[in-house]
Amino acid sequence: MDNKLKMQSVNNVDENVKKIRELFPNCVTEGKDEEGKSIQIVDFDMLKQELSNYVVEGREERYQFNWPDKRNAILAANAPINKTLRPIRGESVQFENTKNLYIEGDNLEVLKLLQETYLGKIKMIYIDPPYNTGNDFLYEDDFKMTTEDFINANGQLDEDGNRLYQNTQRNGRYHTDWLNMIYPRIKLAADLLRDDGFIFISIDDNEVANLRKICDEIFGETNFVSQIMWKRKKERSNDSKNISIQGEYILIYGKSPLAILNFESLSSEYIKKSYKPATKDFPNGEWRPVPITVSKGLSGGGYEYKIVTPGGKVHNRLWAYPQKSYEKLLKEGRIYFGKDGNGVPQRVMYAADSKGQSTTNYWDDVATNKEGKKEVLELFDDAVFDTVKPTKLIEKIIDITIDNNESEFILDFFSGSATTADAVIRYNARNKTNHRFILVQLPEKVDGKKKGSSFDTICDIGKERIKRAITRLDGKYDSLNFDRGFRVLKIDGTNMKEVYYNPNQYEQTLFNDVLDNIKSDRTSEDLLFQVMLELGVLLSSKIEEEIVEGKKVFNVAAGYLMACFDKDVSEKTIEAVAKKKPYYFVMRDFSLANDNVATNFNQIFQMYSPDTIRKVL
Amino acid sequence: MSGLPKSTMMKKQIPKSAIYKKYGMDSKAREKFDNDISRIYIVNEVSTRTMIIERGLEIDSFFVVQIMLKNKKYDESNIIKITKLINQNMIFELRYEDKKSFAVYRGKLITSDWRDDESEPMKIQGLTLDEVWKQLIIQIGDIHVEPQNTLDEQIQVNDMKEKILANIKSLDRKARSERQPRKKFEMVEKINELKKELGEL
Numbered sequence: 001m002d003n004k005l006k007m008q009s010v011n012n013v014d015e016n017v018k019k020i021r022e023l024f025p026n027c028v029t030e031g032k033d034e035e036g037k038s039i040q041i042v043d044f045d046m047l048k049q050e051l052s053n054y055v056v057e058g059r060e061e062r063y064q065f066n067w068p069d070k071r072n073a074i075l076a077a078n079a080p081i082n083k084t085l086r087p088i089r090g091e092s093v094q095f096e097n098t099k100n101l102y103i104e105g106d107n108l109e110v111l112k113l114l115q116e117t118y119l120g121k122i123k124m125i126y127i128d129p130p131y132n133t134g135n136d137f138l139y140e141d142d143f144k145m146t147t148e149d150f151i152n153a154n155g156q157l158d159e160d161g162n163r164l165y166q167n168t169q170r171n172g173r174y175h176t177d178w179l180n181m182i183y184p185r186i187k188l189a190a191d192l193l194r195d196d197g198f199i200f201i202s203i204d205d206n207e208v209a210n211l212r213k214i215c216d217e218i219f220g221e222t223n224f225v226s227q228i229m230w231k232r233k234k235e236r237s238n239d240s241k242n243i244s245i246q247g248e249y250i251l252i253y254g255k256s257p258l259a260i261l262n263f264e265s266l267s268s269e270y271i272k273k274s275y276k277p278a279t280k281d282f283p284n285g286e287w288r289p290v291p292i293t294v295s296k297g298l299s300g301g302g303y304e305y306k307i308v309t310p311g312g313k314v315h316n317r318l319w320a321y322p323q324k325s326y327e328k329l330l331k332e333g334r335i336y337f338g339k340d341g342n343g344v345p346q347r348v349m350y351a352a353d354s355k356g357q358s359t360t361n362y363w364d365d366v367a368t369n370k371e372g373k374k375e376v377l378e379l380f381d382d383a384v385f386d387t388v389k390p391t392k393l394i395e396k397i398i399d400i401t402i403d404n405n406e407s408e409f410i411l412d413f414f415s416g417s418a419t420t421a422d423a424v425i426r427y428n429a430r431n432k433t434n435h436r437f438i439l440v441q442l443p444e445k446v447d448g449k450k451k452g453s454s455f456d457t458i459c460d461i462g463k464e465r466i467k468r469a470i471t472r473l474d475g476k477y478d479s480l481n482f483d484r485g486f487r488v489l490k491i492d493g494t495n496m497k498e499v500y501y502n503p504n505q506y507e508q509t510l511f512n513d514v515l516d517n518i519k520s521d522r523t524s525e526d527l528l529f530q531v532m533l534e535l536g537v538l539l540s541s542k543i544e545e546e547i548v549e550g551k552k553v554f555n556v557a558a559g560y561l562m563a564c565f566d567k568d569v570s571e572k573t574i575e576a577v578a579k580k581k582p583y584y585f586v587m588r589d590f591s592l593a594n595d596n597v598a599t600n601f602n603q604i605f606q607m608y609s610p611d612t613i614r615k616v617l
Numbered sequence: 618m619s620g621l622p623k624s625t626m627m628k629k630q631i632p633k634s635a636i637y638k639k640y641g642m643d644s645k646a647r648e649k650f651d652n653d654i655s656r657i658y659i660v661n662e663v664s665t666r667t668m669i670i671e672r673g674l675e676i677d678s679f680f681v682v683q684i685m686l687k688n689k690k691y692d693e694s695n696i697i698k699i700t701k702l703i704n705q706n707m708i709f710e711l712r713y714e715d716k717k718s719f720a721v722y723r724g725k726l727i728t729s730d731w732r733d734d735e736s737e738p739m740k741i742q743g744l745t746l747d748e749v750w751k752q753l754i755i756q757i758g759d760i761h762v763e764p765q766n767t768l769d770e771q772i773q774v775n776d777m778k779e780k781i782l783a784n785i786k787s788l789d790r791k792a793r794s795e796r797q798p799r800k801k802f803e804m805v806e807k808i809n810e811l812k813k814e815l816g817e818l
Binding site: 116117119534535536537538557558559560583584611 | 794799800
């Protein structure tokens with residue numbers, strides 16, 4: 001049926017075929033899949049011809065970075081999944097009004113679910129993935145499953161609710177496993193970035209070389225921006241054989257050449273070091289004199305005229321500005337004649353007027369892990385996390401990437417203790433901005449041995465941290481109206497029963513089952529969110545509910561999507577919806593008890609809002 | 618213009634050729650002008666000299682200029698050109714066959730609907746020329762001036778509203794025909810933003 005929703009994440013292979021078709025329409029043709037269904041397929045022979053001399057095949061040598069199962073990792077990134085995100089009102093804060101999201105689940109799956117809606121929308125991604133130190137726990141993506149198993153795999157967690165295992169150096173697939181874990185995730189994340197967006201990835205010596213190679217592959221070497229050295233601790237210790245490790249790396253890649261970093265504002269230390277304090281003559285804050293003389297013969301430019309100092313001394317040189325511009329600067333009180341008033345004139349630059357400076361690839365004064373840990377201790381009176389990034393580090397990243405006139409998306413899909421959310425909240429409060437965070441975290445069990453921990457999973461810690469971080473700012477920035485909430489969503493198996501996807505495999509005798517193709521424990525709001533994922537609706541959109549003729553009708557994003565999942569929807573309800581002219585209307589199949597009803601509903605829409613796209617579940 | 622006392626009436630033609638000559642219009646501009654406009658007359662002079670009224674701070678006189686059109690759908694720029702060329706306060710009475718419409722320039726051309734000759738005359742309201750002038754503009758543009766706004770502010774607000782509404786309309790048309798949900802949603806978000814902006818005006 002044409003108007004039936006897919007209720008499945010995007011199939012990236014389909015998207016790739018579409019891209020090929022856009023570039024080489026003659027290379028995409030029609031064929032049949034294993035089940036004999038017509039599909040679009042790529043004619044490789046034709047594509048090869050189009051690319052003639054630029055094709056490498058088989059065992060020919062080439063520059064490449066490879067590891068076992070890389071192909072499967074690509075398949076894993078592309079395969080669609082039958083999963084959904086369920087809203088959890090009870091754990092959210094200000095569910096109705098907030099634009100922030102906290103998503104619990106395997107980030108590979110979450111990134112897939114976000115593909116349709118958040119494609120090309122994220123301005124900045126920061127992640128702090130496992131460094132593969134030998135003690136990390138990795139996600140176990142089972143590549144051995146067939147695609148179909150993969151799609152329908154529920155219950156991939158072990159008895160403890162974990163899908164994790166410890167990757168030790170004794171493991172024969174030490175780097176392989178880590179690469180297979182990180183590759184599909186970064187590949188999916190890259191699609192979410194805007195053309196002027198950036199990804200920042202924290203990493204240390206263990207995998208920095210490999211990570212850089214795969215990022216070169218995913219983003220393109222030309223979009224490499226920097227490999228920042230960040231000083232994560234000030235002390236020296238003999239924790240490594242030859243070297244005391246004080247630093248780690250932050251890899252930066254832009255999505256395209258359009259990604260340009262902001263200048264950093266001048267640090268107070270730099271101002272202290274390089275600027276003079278305000279004086280009677282130069283009262284507008286810290287300032288420094290800048291020469292305006294031009295050396296002869298160097299550039300060939302410059303203007304020659306006499307300047308007489310207030311003390312009466314005459315300087316006849318080659319100046320950088322024409323006389324008129326100089327006189328204007330003098331009038332504005334922006335010329336300095338030295339301490340005795342007879343020196344060679346210099347231009348006065350105020351710190352406040354500075355555009356700032358480019359950031360460097362050496363961050364030794366940002367804040368250390370120790371401060372990160374202290375921040376968590378202040379909130380929890382308890383070391384709920386061993387290593388935590390300091391919020392100042394993330395705030396610095398926000399500062400050099402984000403346009404404060406916009407309301408931008410910041411994504412962290414290895415969010416751990418939720419430092420990124422804390423940093424976004426602080427940044428918004430301080431700068432009166434409205435940037436939005438999307439955090440993703442697998443609900444890993446908190447190590448039971450950790451003393452005094454009253455938290456069950458890392459997500460519980462993360463959510464609690466965000467709540468406390470918001471409360472802590474109360475009073476401090478009372479007058480400001482920053483977003484004090486977040487919507488919690490949890491990944492779960494699709495809302496639909498198997499019959500929804502493969503109706504042909506079910507016999508007519510199972511009529512009852514066919515009638516109710518939705519799992520019994522799912523609410524209408526669960527259904528709404530799965531529909532939102534498919535119809536490109538931001539998950540933070542405003543959701544209004546109203547009762548029309550006794551039926552609950554959702555109105556999402558002020559009339560973009562209206563939906564009613566109740567039984568026995570009447571013509572009156574349909575009429576009320578149609579009059580509001582939504583862009584999409586979604587209802588349950590069983591309301592269309594017979595063809596007559598379906599025809600009636602269609603007629604009502606034809607009359608009031610023929611453009612409304614109608615879909616059924 | 619009906620509604621004004623007889624003492625203000627006059628009938629003096631402004632020959633088009635005089636306009637072309639005085640303002641050095643080239644043949645292309647002339648042709649464009651001539652396509653719409655057949656004849657131009659000054660039909661009223663309103664000032665302390667022609668009727669009993671106090672002069673205002675801004676306005677000490679204005680003229681009613683009758684323009685005989687060749688097309689009902691005329692190019693506004695031709696009328697605007699007259700206002701730019703003749704440095705006077707003017708109300709235009711545009712005539713096409715047996716219908717008329719009024720126009721006045723105030724940052725943009727404000728026009729009334731087309732009406733019959735027998736329709737109700739414009740009301741001359743106010744004790745000063747400033748007020749009379751202002752009331753005429755309000756009548757021509759059918760402008761509802763909110764208490765917090767001056768007339769010019771209101772014209773500006775209405776202008777912005779019109780632009781936003783046109784923007785919403787064209788976006789809505791695009792959004793409804795867009796097949797990709799994500800792009801569709803982006804457009805609707807933009808529409809909702811514009812609607813919010815509209816509400817804040």
